[in-house]
Amino acid sequence: MKIGFHTDAFNSSAFSFEKALAWANANDVHYIEPGVIDGVSWIHGLGYFPHVALYEDPALLRKTMEGYGVRFSQVDAAYPLSGKEGPSRGLPYVLKTIPWAAHAGCDHVATTDGLHPPEGLTDAQAMDMMKASYEKIIEVAEAYGVTITIELHGYFTTKPDMVEQMLAFADSPLLRLNFDTGNTFIAGQDPVAFCQRFLGKISHVHIKDVSEALAEALRGKDTGIAISHCAIGEGVNADNIRRCLELLRDNGYTGVLSLECEGQGGPLIEKSLAWVRSTLAELGIPEEKA
Numbered sequence: 700m701k702i703g704f705h706t707d708a709f710n711s712s713a714f715s716f717e718k719a720l721a722w723a724n725a726n727d728v729h730y731i732e733p734g735v736i737d738g739v740s741w742i743h744g745l746g747y748f749p750h751v752a753l754y755e756d757p758a759l760l761r762k763t764m765e766g767y768g769v770r771f772s773q774v775d776a777a778y779p780l781s782g783k784e785g786p787s788r789g790l791p792y793v794l795k796t797i798p799w800a801a802h803a804g805c806d807h808v809a810t811t812d813g814l815h816p817p818e819g820l821t822d823a824q825a826m827d828m829m830k831a832s833y834e835k836i837i838e839v840a841e842a843y844g845v846t847i848t849i850e851l852h853g854y855f856t857t858k859p860d861m862v863e864q865m866l867a868f869a870d871s872p873l874l875r876l877n878f879d880t881g882n883t884f885i886a887g888q889d890p891v892a893f894c895q896r897f898l899g900k901i902s903h904v905h906i907k908d909v910s911e912a913l914a915e916a917l918r919g920k921d922t923g924i925a926i927s928h929c930a931i932g933e934g935v936n937a938d939n940i941r942r943c944l945e946l947l948r949d950n951g952y953t954g955v956l957s958l959e960c961e962g963q964g965g966p967l968i969e970k971s972l973a974w975v976r977s978t979l980a981e982l983g984i985p986e987e988k989a
Contacts, residue, residue, distance in 0.1 A: 700947070701955045701987050702975060703730025703772040705905070706749035707926050708962035715746035720767040722965060726972060729989035730772035731764075732809075732957045735796050750775075753795055757803035764804075770989055771805035772955035773877070773903050777850055779813035780832050781825045790832045793847075794839055801843040807903055808845055809877050810836070812853035814922050825855070830868045837869040848877035848903050851893070852923040857886035859896055866900055876900040880940050881907025881927055881959065887919030890939040891946070898950045904943075906975060907959040908934035928961045932974030941978055948984050 706719045714722075716733060723731055734750040742748045751760065751774070764770060776796040778789040793810055800808050810833075817825045833847070840847045855861040866874060878901045883890040894901070909918075910929035914936075931940065944956075958975060962968035979986055 700953060700979065700984055701730050701772070701989075702728055702958070702972070702979075703732055703955045704728060704958040704968060704972075705775070706731060706733040708958070708960060708968045709749045709964070710926070712962060712964040713747040714749040716749050716751055717763065718746075719749040720764060720769050723769045724767040726969065727988065728972065729769055730955050730957070731769050732771070732773045732775060732955075734775040734777075735799070737792050737795060753799050757799050761802075761804045768989065771800070771803060771807075772957055773807035773809050773848065774800050774803075774805050775809045777809050777811040777852065779853065780810060780829050781812035781853065781855055782817040783819060785828060786832055790835065793832075793836050797836070797839050797843050797845050801845055806845055807848055808840070809848050809850045809903070811850040812855040814853045816854050822855075826861070826864065829855075829865065833865070833868040833874065837871045837874055840873050841871060844873075846873045846875050846902055848875050850877040850905070851879040851882050854922055857882060857888060857922045859888070859893060862897065866897075875902035877903045877905060878943075879905040879907060879923075879959075880936060880943055881905065881909055882923045884909055884936045884939060885914070885918055885924050886922045890936065891942045894943040894946050898946060898952075901947070901952060901954075903954055904947070904952075904956050905959050906931055906940060906956050906971075907936070908932060908940065908971075909936045910934050926961050927959060928967075930967050930974070931958060931960055931971035932978070933970070941982070944978065944982055944984065948982060953987065
């Protein structure tokens with residue numbers, strides 16, 4: 700399996716994307732997952748935000764990344780598609796991201812739903828609306844050969860039966876699952892059972908632990924964690940992560956494990972990286988490096 704990380708780890712540290720690339724290079728990590736910005740922002744323009752903007756030239760950015768020995772595992776275009784603004788804001792955002800990602804050498808784009816039930820819509824209406832959006836998204840994704848992942852993060856996507864319906868929105872091998880160990884746990888689900896059910900559809904994985912305090916406060920009451928302030932391996936979800944890795948190993952998964960945690964400028968995500976690497980070694984899973 701491959702190890703990567705989401706640049707959310709460095710949001711609070713005011714890193715630039717290139718500084719996140721430098722961290723990856725220094726820690727022998729070769730896969731990175733940023734969010735994409737559609738527009739301009741002062742905090743990004745001044746180099747205080749570790750994500751990428753769609754106005755940046757993808758070919759030149761790809762060349763910069765090659766200099767650090769890092770490539771994209773996925774870019775995050777996860778504006779909620781389940782609410783009333785999904786078709787007007789979320790859909791154009793994803794459609795614009797797909798060709799940019801392809802030119803940047805990235806073959807995965809993440810999408811998701813909202814954290815809460817969509818106001819003014821029944822579940823059935825929201826599902827029908829999302830289906831129409833995903834049909835268009837997959838049409839464009841197939842033209843560029845880009846895999847679209849549904850990230851487990853919200854009201855619909857942390858319910859296994861709903862996820863099964865969403866994965867059938869389009870008859871395409873490019874509609875896949877971004878499995879998230881932390882969001883499934885905080886939503887009150889069993890991450891291991893969730894992983895087992897969708898093993899054949901998983902194309903990208905977020906590895907995220909949950910602190911005991913956060914679990915006591917929010918488990919079963921929320922659907923997603925913006926970023927975990929717990930090093931992977933030090934929380935109450937560590938055993939579930941290990942068991943999910945065993946399932947993925949036994950099913951032949953060779954994709955990216957994208958680490959998600961508050962980095963504290965490096966120390967916390969470095970602890971997480973060490974735990975994941977040692978756990979892979981204990982489980983007999985080779986780490987594939989670019």
